Each structure stands twice: as C-alpha cells, then as structure tokens.
Amino acid sequence: xxxxxxxxxxxxxxxxxxxxxxxxxxxxxxxxxxxxxxxxxxxxxxxxxxxxxxxxxxxxxxxxxxxxxxxxxxxxxxxxxxxxxxxxxxxxxxxxxxxxxxxxxxxxxxxxxxxxxxxxxxxxxxxxxxxxxxxxxxxxxxxxxxxxxxxxxxxxxxxxxxxxxxxxxxxxxxxxxxxxxxxxxxxxxxxxxxxxxxxxxxxxxxxxxxxxxxxxxxxxxxxxxxxxxxxxxxxxxxxxxxxxxxxxxxxxxxxxxxxxxxxxxxxxxxxxxxxxxxxxxxxxxxxxxxxxxxxxxxxxxxxxxxxxxxxxx
Amino acid sequence: xxxxxxxxxxxxxxxxxxxxxxxxxxxxxxxxxxxxxxxxxxxxxxxxxxxxxxxxxxxxxxxxxxxxxxxxxxxxxxxxxxxxxxxxxxxxxxxxxxxxxxxxxxxxxxxxxxxxxxxxxxxxxxxxxxxxxxxxxxxxxxxxxxxxxxxxxxxxxxxxxxxxxxxxxxxxxxxxxxxxxxxxxxxxxxxxxxxxxxxxxxxxxxxxxxxxxxxxxxxxxxxxxxxxxxxxxxxxxxxxxxxxxxxxxxxxxxxxxxxxxxxxxxxxxxxxxxxxxxxxxxxxxxxxxx
Numbered sequence: 001x002x003x004x005x006x007x008x009x010x011x012x013x014x015x016x017x018x019x020x021x022x023x024x025x026x027x028x029x030x031x032x033x034x035x036x037x038x039x040x041x042x043x044x045x046x047x048x049x050x051x052x053x054x055x056x057x058x059x060x061x062x063x064x065x066x067x068x069x070x071x072x073x074x075x076x077x078x079x080x081x082x083x084x085x086x087x088x089x090x091x092x093x094x095x096x097x098x099x100x101x102x103x104x105x106x107x108x109x110x111x112x113x114x115x116x117x118x119x120x121x122x123x124x125x126x127x128x129x130x131x132x133x134x135x136x137x138x139x140x141x142x143x144x145x146x147x148x149x150x151x152x153x154x155x156x157x158x159x160x161x162x163x164x165x166x167x168x169x170x171x172x173x174x175x176x177x178x179x180x181x182x183x184x185x186x187x188x189x190x191x192x193x194x195x196x197x198x199x200x201x202x203x204x205x206x207x208x209x210x211x212x213x214x215x216x217x218x219x220x221x222x223x224x225x226x227x228x229x230x231x232x233x234x235x236x237x238x239x240x241x242x243x244x245x246x247x248x249x250x251x252x253x254x255x256x257x258x259x260x261x262x263x264x265x266x267x268x269x270x271x272x273x274x275x276x277x278x279x280x281x282x283x284x285x286x287x288x289x290x291x292x293x294x295x296x297x298x299x300x301x302x303x304x305x306x307x308x309x310x311x312x313x
Numbered sequence: 314x315x316x317x318x319x320x321x322x323x324x325x326x327x328x329x330x331x332x333x334x335x336x337x338x339x340x341x342x343x344x345x346x347x348x349x350x351x352x353x354x355x356x357x358x359x360x361x362x363x364x365x366x367x368x369x370x371x372x373x374x375x376x377x378x379x380x381x382x383x384x385x386x387x388x389x390x391x392x393x394x395x396x397x398x399x400x401x402x403x404x405x406x407x408x409x410x411x412x413x414x415x416x417x418x419x420x421x422x423x424x425x426x427x428x429x430x431x432x433x434x435x436x437x438x439x440x441x442x443x444x445x446x447x448x449x450x451x452x453x454x455x456x457x458x459x460x461x462x463x464x465x466x467x468x469x470x471x472x473x474x475x476x477x478x479x480x481x482x483x484x485x486x487x488x489x490x491x492x493x494x495x496x497x498x499x500x501x502x503x504x505x506x507x508x509x510x511x512x513x514x515x516x517x518x519x520x521x522x523x524x525x526x527x528x529x530x531x532x533x534x535x536x537x538x539x540x541x542x543x544x545x546x547x548x549x550x551x552x553x554x555x556x557x558x559x560x561x562x563x564x565x566x567x568x569x570x571x572x573x574x575x576x577x578x579x580x581x582x583x584x585x586x587x588x589x590x591x592x593x594x595x596x597x598x599x600x601x602x603x
Contacts, residue, residue: 053405100588106404107347107546111538112587115580118535122577236535240412247409276424283417290410291398 003305008255012165019154026269027153033265034160035221040245040257041171042214047243048251049180050207051187052102056113057242059120060212062234064090064219066124066131069140069229079143079224083163086220087213094212098205117236125231136230143224156225163221167214168254174210175254183207248289250298259297318447319564325453327560328460329519333530333537334544334552335467336511342484342547343504344396346407350415351512352534357418358384358513359520359529363431373436380513387418388509392502400501423527430524439521456518463514464553470507471549480504532576536563539583545593554594 019027039061046052068086071077077085101112124131131137143150143159150156174180182203185193194200223229241264249260267285271278293300333355340348348354361383365376391414399410435452442449471477482490483500491497516530523529536559544555559579567575586593 047405053408055408101584104587104591107341107408108542108587108591110347110405110408111542112584114535114538115583115587119577119580119584122574122580126573126577240409243405243409244412247406277420280417280420280424283413283415283420286413286416287395287410290402290406290413294402294406 003309004255004302016158016161019157024153026266027157029265029269030262031153031157031160031225032222033262034157034164034258035218035225036242036245036265037164037258037261038167038218038221039215039242040249040261041167041254042211042218043242043246044251044254044257045171045174045183045214046207046211048246048253048257049175049187050183050204052204052208052211053106053110054113054208054211055110055236055239055243056117056120057211057215058234058236058238059117060090060094060215061219061222061238061242062120062124062229062231063093063212064216065223065229065234066137066219067216068220069137069223070130072141072224073137073139079141079145083217083220083224087216090216090219091209091213094215095205095209098208098212102201102204102208113239114236117234117239121231121235124234131231134231136228137223138228140223140227140229142227143221150224160221160225163217164258167217168258171210171214172254179203179206244286248286248296250296253296253298256296256298263297318449319568320561321447321449321453321457323560323564324557325450325456325522325560326564327557328456329515329556330533330536330540330559331553331556332460332463332511332515332518333533334540334556335463335549336508336515337534337537337541338547338549338552339467339511340504340508341541342549343480344400344501346396346400346411347404348508349408349411349534350391350418351508351537352530352532353415353418353422354384354387354509354512355516355519355530355533356525356527357387357422357516358509359433359516359525360422360426360431360527361513362517362520363433363525364426366433367431370434373434376517377436377514380517381510384509384513385506387513388506389502391509392505396501396505419527426527428526430526433517433520433525435521452521456522459514459518463511467511467549476503535576536579539579541593542583543586543593545595548593548595551593551595558594 018030022030039057042060043054043057046054064086067089068077068082071085072079072082097116101109101116104112125134127133143156145159148155150159182193182198185196185198186200186203190200219234222233245260245264246257247260248264249258250256267282268278271281274281289296295302333351336354337348337351340346358380362376362380365379366373395410395414399407402410435455437451437455440451442451442454469477471480479490479495479500482493482495483497487497512530515533516525519529519533537556540555540559541552542555543558544551544553562582563575563579566578570578
C-alpha cells in the first residue's frame with residue numbers, strides 16, 4: 001500500500017471518533033462538509049479527470065435536493081428510495097443536457113453551464129406549485145434506514161460518512177478502470193484519444209452523467225439533513241464554491257475533493273474573527289492558492305512524500 | 314406608443330449591457346481571459362461614482378472622470394495581481410482566478426461602502442421628456458448617448474489609431490506581435506485598465522436607474538456574458554449588438570411573455586445560440602467551440 005493511501009485510510013477511520021470529541025456546531029459543519037464532498041467528487045470526475053468545465057454543479061445538487069424532497073414528502077418515498085431516485089434523476093438530466101452542451105469546449109462550455117445554473121435557479125424559484133418557489137421547501141422527512149432514524153447529528157454523521165466512503169471507493173476504483181483512463185486521455189489530448197479508439201463523446205457524456213449523480217446524491221442528503229431547502233442554496237456562487245473546494249484540495253484526486261470540502265467548510269469558522277473582512281481575505285486566499293499551489297493540498301503532500309521516499313530509498 | 318416607449322427603455326438597458334459586454338470582450342480579445350469579475354467591477358464603478366455624486370449633485374459629470382481614473386488604477390492592480398501570475402495557466406484556473414478577484418473586489422467594496430443601497434443622481438437629473446405622446450426619462454436618452462460616444466471612442470482607439478493596430482496585432486498573434494516590437498506587456502496592462510474603466514462607466518450609467526448596492530453588477534455580468542455569446546464571442550460589434558438584443562429580449566419578454574421568467578428567456582436564448590450558432594451573430598476567427 002502506498003504511504004498516502006495508508007495515511008488517508010487511517011485518517012478516515014480515526015474520523016469515526018470525531019462525533020465523540022467535536023462540539024455540536026463543529027459537527028454540523030463537518031456533516032455539511034461531507035455532504036458537499038459528494039458533489040465535489042462529481043466535479044473531480046467531470047473536470048479533474050475529463051477536463052469538462054462545470055460551473056453548474058450547484059444546479060445538479062439542487063435538482064437532487066428538490067427531487068428527493070418532493071418524492072419523500074409528497075409521494076412517501078423512503079430515505080433509500082428517495083436518495084437513489086435523486087441520484088438517478090439528476091444523472092439522467094445531466095446526460096440529457098450533456099448531449100447538446102458537451103459539444104462545446106473551454107470558455108463556451110463554462111458560460112453554457114453558468115447559463116444552465118442561472119436558468120435552473122429561476123425555474124425552481126418560479127415553479128411555486130411544485131417547489132415552493134422563493135419560500136423554499138420545508139418539512140423534508142428525517143432519514144431512516146433499516147429501522148434506524150438518523151435524528152441526531154451523531155447518527156447523521158455516520159450516515160453521511162458511510163455514503164461518502166462508498167461513493168469514494170467506487171469512484172477511486174473507476175479511476176483505475178478503462179473508463180477512468182479514457183477520461184484522462186480525453187482531457188490530455190482529445191484528438192489523440194479519439195484516434196486511439198476512445199468514444200470521446202460517449203465518455204464525456206458519461207462523465208457528466210456521473211458528475212450529475214454525485215451532485216444529486218449530495219443534494220438529496222442535504223435536504224434530508226437540513227429538512228428545508230430554498231433556491232438560494234443552489235445558485236452560481238455555490239457552484240463556484242464547490243469548484244474552489246476541488247481546486248484547493250487537488251483537482252484530480254478524490255481525496256483532494258474531500259479535503260478541499262472540509263477545509264473550505266471550516267474556513268469561514270476559523271476566520272470568523274475577521275468579521276466582514278472574511279470574504280475579502282477568502283478572495284486573496286483563493287488567488288494565492290491558484291498562484292502558489294496549482295496542484296492543491298494533495299499535490300503538495302504527494303511531493304513531500306515523494307521527496308521523503310527518494311531520500312530514504 | 315407603449316411599445317415604442319418599451320423599446321427606448323430596452324435600448325437604454327441594452328446599452329448598459331453593451332458597454333459591460335464591451336469591457337468583457339476587449340479583455341478577452343487581447344488577453345484571452347474570460348473575466349468573471351466583470352460584474353463586481355461594474356459595481357465598484359457605480360460605488361465610486363456614488364461617492365463623488367454624494368458630495369454635491371453638480372459633481373455628477375465629474376463622477377464619470379473619477380470613475381475612469383479609479384477603475385483604470387484598479388485595472389492596473391488586476392493586471393499585476395491576477396493576470397501576470399496566472400496568465401499561462403489552464404482556462405479554468407484563470408476563470409476561477411477572476412472569480413476570486415470578483416469576490417475580493419465585492420467584499421472590499423462592502424467594507425468601504427457598507428451593505429445599504431445608495432441612490433445616485435443622474436447628471437441630467439430625473440426628469441422625463443414628453444415627445445409626441447411618449448414619456449421618456451432623460452436619463453435613458455443620456456445612457457444611449459454616452460454609449461454611442463463610448464462605442465465611437467473604442468472604434469477610433471482600435472481601428473483608427475496606431476495603438477489600435479498594435480492591439481489588433483496582439484489579439485491575432487501575441488508571439489509575432491512581440492517579435493515585431495509591439496510592447497506586449499504594456500498593452501496587456503492598458504487592456505485591463507480599459508476593460509475596468511468601461512465596466513465602471515457601465516455601473517455609473519446603471520446607478521441612477523437602480524439603487525446601488527454591492528450586488529448591483531452580479532446579474533448584470535450574466536446578461537453581458539449572454540450578450541457576448543449572442544453577438545459573437547470575440548467580436549466587438551457583436552458585443553454591442555448582443556447587448557442591445559439582450560435588452561430587447563428582456564424588456565419585451567417581460568411585457569409580452571412572463572416577467573418572472575425574463576432572465577430565463579435571456580439565458581435560454583444564450584444556450585440556443587451556443588448550440589446552434591456558437592459563432593453568434595458576428596462570428597469569431599478562431600474558436601474552441603463545437
């Protein structure tokens with residue numbers, strides 16, 4: 001086992017003890033971070049591996065959140081059914097809009113996804129009969145699985161942890177598969193990948209679809225945790241935050257996606273003493289990360305470990 | 314009659330979109346950077362103008378000069394602080410970089426000016442002109458006039474001046490431009506100063522129509538992106554026509570289709586253009602599109 005994997009595994013297991021030591025508020029922030037991480041892992045597939053610029057991830061999270069909320073409140077779906085349906089609905093939507101949109105590249109794709117996110121928020125805000133409109137959607141039932149009701153933060157932490165772990169392991173194993181290698185090949189050189197027999201369009205659409213599934217799962221979990229969602233939770237600013245999480249963590253790595261989500265969820269708490277200046281400092285911080293550590297936290301750790309390895313070996 | 318009045322309003326709003334799109338387009342043409350902080354730069358311009366106008370209403374014309382100077386200085390900062398260190402990075406890194414600049418500009422503005430909306434007087438006052446049964450706000454006419462002057466100024470700068478020849482050489486091929494002695498770095502700096510100044514003026518033009526707060530430019534920037542796409546990414550005339558088209562689609566869409574979906578109409582139009590006519594109305598020479 002590589003040292004990085006061993007450290008990550010040990011840290012993940014150790015994190016299981018966190019609900020025992022963390023104060024309630026910090027635990028809530030951590031749970032929200034794990035929920036965000038699901039969406040950021042989706043971005044890791046679409047953007048980190050395949051190079052598709054996706055500035056509309058919050059819209060996918062929103063679609064997942066609203067579909068699971070509506071299915072469980074209006075149609076009596078259980079937690080598992082509403083979670084999986086949200087993933088499926090969002091993945092399907094991502095494939096449907098991916099087919100036309102993914103013909104675009106670079107700036108064009110970026111702006112098209114911005115347009116998609118803005119449109120999705122407008123539609124959710126105005127489809128009051130279905131979504132509750134600007135007032136939001138409340139009364140989303142508690143999550144329950146195998147007779148366990150996840151009513152406390154501690155319980156919900158374990159639920160989110162297990163779901164995140166399952167998704168992470170699945171996605172990590174995808175990276176090593178034919179599919180994962182095909183996505184990276186497309187990112188590195190689309191033309192070369194195509195001539196080597198990679199079905200470029202189908203792979204891109206699949207990557208975008210998986211990105212949607214992850215976003216949908218994240219949204220469904222968010223709804224079941226907060227019991228209330230509103231259109232403002234899924235705006236463009238949120239999409240940008242999710243991308244920044246990925247970039248800070250390390251854009252090609254699932255571990256980076258999780259670390260970035262945790263770091264950026266806690267950052268506002270740590271910088272609280274700055275008061276109103278917090279976001280200005282945040283802006284400078286993001287610029288510095290982009291300039292000084294283009295490979296993110298994971299990239300830096302990897303380099304340190306490699307240097308160590310070289311020194312010992 | 315009502316329709317003509319609506320069209321004049323649409324032209325005024327469209328002019329502001331056009332100036333914003335022009336700012337966005339000039340930066341993209343010359344540096345290849347899609348500037349996602351355009352909206353916050355618009356806001357910063359409006360706020361600077363608001364402060365000058367607040368000293369005394371007779372200073373409203375001076376406000377335009379002050380905004381140009383202050384925003385050009387901000388453009389220089391942008392150039393040194395964000396463009397230079399990030400210019401050779403991948404597209405998305407640069408995009409997120411400009412987003413970070415936007416967050417920074419917005420929140421520094423918030424620290425300076427606070428969250429409360431500010432009313433700003435127009436240099437021509439808030440009167441209306443009655444003409445052949447039409448009631449037209451003088452500020453709307455002023456906006457259209459200023460926009461025409463700006464467009465002419467940009468036209469002469471880019472197509473009728475030695476500096477413009479250098480700009481266009483840079484836009485076409487930076488390496489060759491450098492080889493034949495074009496001062497590339499100085500032009501990049503000038504580009505950012507010009508783009509920021511244009512965004513600032515757009516903000517000041519918008520200020521008397523809406524109340525000014527730190528979120529003023531956020532939605533405006535999305536419309537300007539749509540304008541740039543519809544007009545043709547990388548085309549200066551396209552930015553202007555696109556801006557006007559977005560203004561018309563929005564105002565007419567709001568009155569004849571649905572006012573709550575007016576923004577969605579604009580974005581749907583943008584996505585349709587991206588899919589079926591990605592070169593927009595005016596087209597682009599080189600492209601990364603379908």
